[in-house]
Amino acid sequence: MAVTKKISLLILAIVIVLFAVSWIAKTGTFEDTGMPLGLSVRDGFLVTFAAFLTLSIFSFLYKDNPYYKFAEHLFVGVSAAYWMCVGFWSTFVGNFIPKVSEGLSNFFEVPYKGFDVFYFIPLILGIMLLLRMSSKIGWISRWSLAFIVGTTAGLNLIRYMRSDFISQVSNTFVPLVVDWQGFGAFFSDLSLNASGQLIMTMSNWVIFIGVFCGIIYFFFSKEHSGFFGGASKVGIWVLMVTFGASFGYTVMGRVSLLVGRLTFLFHDWLGLIN
Amino acid sequence: MSNLGLIISLLIIGAGLLWLLIRSLQGKEVERRIIFLFIGLAVSVPLLFNITFSEKATPIVKALYDKIDNLPEGSNILLSFDYGPTMAPEVQPMSDVLIRHVLAKNHHLFLMGLWATGQSLGAEAVDRIIKGDFPEKIDGIDFVNIGYKAGNQGVLNVIVTDFRKLYATDVGGRDLDSLPIFNGIKSLKDMDLLISVGGGFPGVKEWVQFAGDPGNVPTGGGSAAVSAPLLYPYYPRQMLGLMGGIKGAAEYESEFKRHYERFKDMPEPGVKMMGPQTLAHLVIMAFIVIGNLSYFFGKKGKQS
Amino acid sequence: MKRKIPVLITFVVGSVLILSVFFPPIETWGEDFSIFFDIIAVFAFFLGGGNLLRIHTKKAIKRQKDWGFSIVTVLGFIIMLIAGLFKVWNDGGIAGDVAAPGSLFQMMYNWIFTPLGATMYALLAFFVASASYRAFRAKNVGATILLVASFIILLGRTPLGTYVTGWIPKSLSIFNIPDLAIWIMTAPNLAGQRAIMIGIALGVVSMSLRLILGVERTYLGVDNE
Numbered sequence: 001m002a003v004t005k006k007i008s009l010l011i012l013a014i015v016i017v018l019f020a021v022s023w024i025a026k027t028g029t030f031e032d033t034g035m036p037l038g039l040s041v042r043d044g045f046l047v048t049f050a051a052f053l054t055l056s057i058f059s060f061l062y063k064d065n066p067y068y069k070f071a072e073h074l075f076v077g078v079s080a081a082y083w084m085c086v087g088f089w090s091t092f093v094g095n096f097i098p099k100v101s102e103g104l105s106n107f108f109e110v111p112y113k114g115f116d117v118f119y120f121i122p123l124i125l126g127i128m129l130l131l132r133m134s135s136k137i138g139w140i141s142r143w144s145l146a147f148i149v150g151t152t153a154g155l156n157l158i159r160y161m162r163s164d165f166i167s168q169v170s171n172t173f174v175p176l177v178v179d180w181q182g183f184g185a186f187f188s189d190l191s192l193n194a195s196g197q198l199i200m201t202m203s204n205w206v207i208f209i210g211v212f213c214g215i216i217y218f219f220f221s222k223e224h225s226g227f228f229g230g231a232s233k234v235g236i237w238v239l240m241v242t243f244g245a246s247f248g249y250t251v252m253g254r255v256s257l258l259v260g261r262l263t264f265l266f267h268d269w270l271g272l273i274n
Numbered sequence: 275m276s277n278l279g280l281i282i283s284l285l286i287i288g289a290g291l292l293w294l295l296i297r298s299l300q301g302k303e304v305e306r307r308i309i310f311l312f313i314g315l316a317v318s319v320p321l322l323f324n325i326t327f328s329e330k331a332t333p334i335v336k337a338l339y340d341k342i343d344n345l346p347e348g349s350n351i352l353l354s355f356d357y358g359p360t361m362a363p364e365v366q367p368m369s370d371v372l373i374r375h376v377l378a379k380n381h382h383l384f385l386m387g388l389w390a391t392g393q394s395l396g397a398e399a400v401d402r403i404i405k406g407d408f409p410e411k412i413d414g415i416d417f418v419n420i421g422y423k424a425g426n427q428g429v430l431n432v433i434v435t436d437f438r439k440l441y442a443t444d445v446g447g448r449d450l451d452s453l454p455i456f457n458g459i460k461s462l463k464d465m466d467l468l469i470s471v472g473g474g475f476p477g478v479k480e481w482v483q484f485a486g487d488p489g490n491v492p493t494g495g496g497s498a499a500v501s502a503p504l505l506y507p508y509y510p511r512q513m514l515g516l517m518g519g520i521k522g523a524a525e526y527e528s529e530f531k532r533h534y535e536r537f538k539d540m541p542e543p544g545v546k547m548m549g550p551q552t553l554a555h556l557v558i559m560a561f562i563v564i565g566n567l568s569y570f571f572g573k574k575g576k577q578s
Numbered sequence: 579m580k581r582k583i584p585v586l587i588t589f590v591v592g593s594v595l596i597l598s599v600f601f602p603p604i605e606t607w608g609e610d611f612s613i614f615f616d617i618i619a620v621f622a623f624f625l626g627g628g629n630l631l632r633i634h635t636k637k638a639i640k641r642q643k644d645w646g647f648s649i650v651t652v653l654g655f656i657i658m659l660i661a662g663l664f665k666v667w668n669d670g671g672i673a674g675d676v677a678a679p680g681s682l683f684q685m686m687y688n689w690i691f692t693p694l695g696a697t698m699y700a701l702l703a704f705f706v707a708s709a710s711y712r713a714f715r716a717k718n719v720g721a722t723i724l725l726v727a728s729f730i731i732l733l734g735r736t737p738l739g740t741y742v743t744g745w746i747p748k749s750l751s752i753f754n755i756p757d758l759a760i761w762i763m764t765a766p767n768l769a770g771q772r773a774i775m776i777g778i779a780l781g782v783v784s785m786s787l788r789l790i791l792g793v794e795r796t797y798l799g800v801d802n803e
Contacts, residue, residue: 046685046688046689047689049689049690050689050690050692050693051693053690053693053694053697054693054697057694057697057698057700057701058697058700058701060701061307061310061701061704062307069644069647070647070650071694072647072694072698073647073648073650073651073654074650074651074654074690074694075654075690075691075694075695075698076630076651076654077630077634077650077651077652077653077654077655077656077658078654078655078658078686078690078691078694079691079695080626080627080630080655081627081654081655081656081657081658081659081662082390082391082658082662082687082691083390083623083626083627084623084624084626084627084659084662085658085659085661085662085663085676085683086390086391086393086422086662086676086677087390087424087619087620087623087624088620088623088624088662088663089662089676090390090393090421090422090423090424090676091423091424091425091616091617091619091620092617092620094423094441094442094443095423095440095442095613095616095617096617096620098442107672108672108673109447109671109672109673110442110443110447110673111442111443111449113442118610119614119617121614122613122614122615122617122618122621123617125614125618125621126617126618126620126621126624127621129618129621129622129625130621130624130625130628132625133625133628133629133632139580142580142581142584142798142799143583143584143587144618144621145584145797145798146583146584146585146587146588146591146797146798147587147588147591147614147615147618148615148618148619148622149588149789149797150587150588150589150590150591150592150595150789150790151428151591151592151595151611151612151614151615152615153588153592153785153786153789153790154591154592154593154594154595154596154608154611154786154790155427155428155431155484155595155612156427156782156786157592157596157782157783157786157787157790158595158596158599159427159483159484159487159488160483160778160779160782160783160786161779161783162483162487162488163482163483163487163508163512164483164775164776164778164779164782165776165779165780165783167487167511167512168507168772168775168776168779169776171507171511171512171772172772191748191749191750192749192750192751192752192753193748193749193750193751193752194751194752194754194757194758194760194761195751199752199761202765203761203764203765206765206766206769207765207768207769207772208769209769210765210766210768210769210770210772210773211769211772211773211776213773214769214770214772214773214774215773215776215777217773218773218777235773236720237719237720237723238766238769238770238773239770239773239774240720240721240723240724240727241723241724241727241762241766241767241770242503242766242767242769242770242771242774243724243727243770244723244724244725244726244727244728244731245503245727245728245731245762245763245766245767246503246504246767247724247728247731248727248728248729248730248731248732248735249499249500249502249503249518249519249731249735250499250500250706251554251555251558251706251710251728251732252499252519252520252521252551252555252732252735253364253473253498253499253500253519254500254699254700254702254703254706255313255317255550255551255554255555255558255703255706256363256364256499256519256520256547256551257360257361257363257364257696257699257700257702257703258313258314258317258554258700258703258704259317259321259363259520259547259550259551259554260362260363260364260547260696260700261363261693261696261697261700262317262318262321262550263321263363263543263546263547264693266318266321266322272322273321273322273324274324304711306708306712309704309707309708309711310704310707310708312707313703313704313707314704317703327736327737328737329737332756332760333760334760334763334764358695359691359692359693359694359695359696360695360696360698360699361699362692362696363696363700391687391691393675393676393677394677394684394687394688397675397677397678397679397684398677398679398684398688401679419675421675423616424616424617424619424620424623425612425613425615425616425619426619428612428613428615428616428619429612429616431608431609431612432609432612432613432616435605435609436609439609439613440613440616445675445677446670446673446674446675447670447673447674503763503767503771504771504775506763506764506767506768506771507768507771507772507775509764509768518763519735521735521736548736548737551736552736552737552738554703555732555733555735555736555738556738557707558706558707558710558732559729559732559733561707561710561711562710562711562714562725562728562729564711565710565711565712565713565714565715566714566715566716566725569715
């Protein structure tokens with residue numbers, strides 16, 4: 001236990017020393033570019049602190065540790081406050097105040113749009129939502145939740161029906177023979193050219209059959225046997241290709257984020273790359 | 275430097291993978307921290323050696339590029355920052371090159387965000403790109419940042435019929451009616467193109483569902499790679515083009531640089547990231563192959 | 579009262595939003611409800627922030643496990659809140675953009691929020707690599723198809739694919755890996771994603787109807803009395 005505590009203190013001492021060295025070095029780097037001393041000290045600290053936070057998160061890959069916990073807890077606090085502030089200024093001050101009070105509109109320097117008594121509805125519902133924090137009268141927040149749920153359900157029903165159902169079904173009815181110019185033209189140009197007629201035709205067949213079989217797979221009210229079972233199997237294969245493509249893209253996405261952070265460390269902090 | 279770096283990277287990674295293969299076939303446990311170290315090296319080494327490759331735009335990216343390029347000068351294009359710092363390394367290159375392209379074509383650029391972080395990103399883009407590369411462009415005439423409003427798809431439901439019901443001012447507090455860029459603009463239906471750059475909720479999908487389709491406005495997008503496959507059903511009738519992941523950004527940057535001599539020295543973060551990306555993909559594929567070989571042919575696999 | 583009125587609110591609001599699409603005279607009601615939703619959403623942010631403050635303050639006062647880190651959370655929250663609400667170091671004053679360059683708020687966003695958020699997600703790259711080595715096994719036909727598709731995408735979405743198969747003539751260009759990757763995305767992937775999308779859309783429509791008609795009430799929680 002004493003040994004562990006000694007090691008922890010040693011690591012803390014090393015971190016503090018490295019932080020100080022980095023801060024001084026970055027301040028010098030910024031000063032060399034002609035920046036005033038005050039701003040150089042500030043920016044030197046900010047870059048060093050950001051690098052410290054980045055490395056603290058990465059330290060989790062070795063094992064959970066106090067530096068990671070510090071960074072994680074800081075992130076939680078800062079992000080909650082960020083959303084509150086932006087929401088307050090953009091929507092509360094931007095949309096609510098101009099509709100309820102000329103005095104407050106002048107104070108916040110936003111254009112007054114005329115009094116609208118209906119805007120007290122979201123104010124009352126919003127206050128009700130805040131009462132959720134009370135165990136005794138928290139039930140009243142259900143009214144606000146009901147409004148939120150009703151709005152979301154109402155909006156989503158029509159939009160999902162139009163964009164994700166009707167349009168998708170309509171777009172699936174694709175020509176199963178593309179750019180037909182006769183048997184002669186088709187067989188004379190028979191090739192596996194990616195943008196050629198044969199591949200385009202095959203693509204449309206795959207789309208049509210793939211969608212059809214994929215939907216059959218998700219129909220669980222009938223036993224998957226016989227023709228239905230065969231179509232369901234084709235549907236699974238199409239879905240496996242879909243998931244494989246998603247995995248490939250997911251890898252690409254995650255690696256990009258890592259490259260981004262390493263770019264910050266190597267370029268902004270250590271100056272190793274241009 | 276780039277070729278030498280590529281050879282050194284491949285040698286280091288190749289040697290490591292060979293060691294991993296032998297160890298796996300012998301049935302010995304490989305600690306996950308070794309795997310982490312591998313992937314860290316696979317990304318760091320090409321980054322340090324500045325390995326880059328040339329890119330060519332695929333049809334889905336070219337469609338978006340061509341749309342912006344072929345619109346008549348002075349068209350109204352809206353760009354929505356629908357991402358936060360968690361996705362920024364991947365999609366920020368997209369928004370950067372789109373801003374450059376739109377302003378290089380002398381279109382009107384409207385910036386907004388459905389994410390709270392979009393407000394900061396828009397401000398930062400104005401400061402870094404517009405003031406840096408386009409000092410002649412005037413805020414309120416050539417471009418405007420109207421910022422963020424809470425409400426996700428609820429915001430789109432309102433502004434598809436009337437901007438001013440939700441946005442009275444821009445982020446600087448100026449009345450929209452006082453800005454020349456907003457002359458004749460009532461709603462999203464007056465836009466010639468809507469572009470959403472993001473990858474979470476709300477994102478490109480919500481722009482198609484709540485703005486593009488109901489308002490019948492051409493919609494394009496830039497999406498994080500994780501969300502890009504989910505958007506393909508909308509292509510090409512509901513979404514005319516899409517940049518998917520950092521590859522999409524790299525393709526667009528290459529296409530833009532090829533046609534706009536003025537920007538031949540512009541930073542290409544998308545293209546630069548493809549070097550480490552390529553080697554990381556190679557390592558991941560090798561991991562899958564090694565894992566399967568050890569499962570089917572390794573000592574442990576044979577025993578089971 | 580505790581359950582009947584919320585169900586009625588959901589019904590009225592949901593119905594207005596649906597009908598506003600079909601009846602232009604009540605289109606403005608739909609827009610107004612959307613704006614009210616936006617304003618209530620801000621109160622939800624306040625609720626989240628307030629709850630966070632309450633939990634971590636209680637933890638720090640009672641000296642529960644990791645109480646020291648709760649102080650970090652509370653301090654970070656309060657400093658960011660002050661920076662944002664009072665627009666500290668903001669050149670534009672009270673009317674200026676809260677995220678104006680040079681403001682304390684934007685500085686904290688750039689140098690604390692961004693590095694932390696981005697790095698949290700960057701960790702996933704390591705875990706994806708570990709999963710690729712340990713978990714991805716071609717145990718059956720479906721898994722093999724998945725792996726082959728992912729290989730083609732991983733290769734095709736990088737310049738490596740072009741170098742490996744760029745020599746293939748145009749008449750056989752579907753075997754050119756980047757072209758094959760594009761074909762996979764625009765044909766089988768599109769088909770699978772569309773099937774999933776249609777299924778989800780039907781689910782959303784049916785759930786929305788259940789919520790609006792009051793059949794689904796789980797969002798109201800459980801009464802303790």
